Amino acid sequence: MDEIILEVKNLKKSFRGPGGGGKRLTAVDGVSFSVKRGECLGLIGESGSGKTTTAYMAAGLLAPDSGEISFYGTHLQMIFQDPKRALDPRRKVADSIGEGLLYHRGKLSRRQVRERALEAMDMVRLDRAYAGRYGRELSGGECQRATIARAVMIRPELLICDEPTSALDVSVQAKIIGLLDELKHSLGLSYLFISHDIALVSGFCDRVAVMRGGRIVEMGETADVLSRPREEYTKVLLDSVLTL
């Protein structure tokens, strides 16, 4: 159970600062963590704390200035914050879902890819009636289900989710978390799950890491961090969620 699927060590990334002048802005400043197989690690923190930059580096979408990233699986997939942008509005839903597979499994016929896409729709509880509809016809929650279906098509071991419910109605958020939790068990997925909302992730994440100013300031079992936050910052994050 303690096999590691993803490990990052001392990741650093700076960007050119606003206003020029050659001043750099350090977005991620020495971040290290690991995700075990079958585990969900939550990465929480206020806006601007470096969560997305960390996620992009972990996913291999952005090169770190320094540090190491080790992924011990075959495939990982990323789920983005805004499903409406992640899903092509002008393509039919089943085609969008199937597209990932066309790149990864060149030997499958179009028909086989479509069948797999329909199965993935079942998995994420997106009615097959949506297969022939266009992306733009879907609600935010349905769009996110479709991007999750597209991600699981290639049987990834790890999903990196960057605030996958922040753009959705509150009533839909819990349902998407419920779906991800279900897939965790049925597909044996591991997660790096980014959120600014501790309350939302508390039931889903086994451990949480709290980010502030590009660093992890606290990390531990979710229940421990929530009930006994060691950092003042974590307490403030918790309070701000509870008083919303």
Ligand SMILES: Nc1ncnc2c1ncn2[C@@H]1O[C@H](COP(=O)(O)OP(=O)(O)O)[C@@H](O)[C@H]1O
């Ligand atoms: N491509 C970029 N160019 C310049 N600055 C960036 C870029 N991406 C992120 N930043 C800056 O890095 C910091 C961390 O951003 P980000 O990782 O998006 O934080 P979070 O996801 O926690 O809100 C912020 O100050 C942000 O403005």
Ligand SMILES: [Mg+2]
């Ligand atoms: Mg972000």
